[in-house]
Amino acid sequence: MTETITYADFERVDIRVGTIVEALPFPEARKPAYKLQIDFGPEIGIKKSSAQITVHYTPEGLVGRQVLAVVNFPPRQIGPVRSEVLTLGFEDETGAIVLAGVDRPVPNGKKMC
Numbered sequence: 001m002t003e004t005i006t007y008a009d010f011e012r013v014d015i016r017v018g019t020i021v022e023a024l025p026f027p028e029a030r031k032p033a034y035k036l037q038i039d040f041g042p043e044i045g046i047k048k049s050s051a052q053i054t055v056h057y058t059p060e061g062l063v064g065r066q067v068l069a070v071v072n073f074p075p076r077q078i079g080p081v082r083s084e085v086l087t088l089g090f091e092d093e094t095g096a097i098v099l100a101g102v103d104r105p106v107p108n109g110k111k112m113c
Contacts, residue, residue, distance in 0.1 A: 041109025
């Protein structure tokens, strides 16, 4: 476990749900990854992300899937891609990433509470 934070610290991290509308291979990445376009609804719009999720997911299987992402980090340049959000997931027992998501559909852009 890491150091304890306050609830105010947690509130500063803006975690939203969005729907993947495009997923493409990202061959220029150092580690296998996909380039994602995620729709966070009208308030935030469609944002780009790079995700190292190639072990458990295919581009075709990702489109239409709802995922959680941090939307208030500054953009990060990853090779030729400017990643605008951090798509969230967990390492499985082998270190491969499993996406964090919701178990029922919710409107795009809803904030985690």
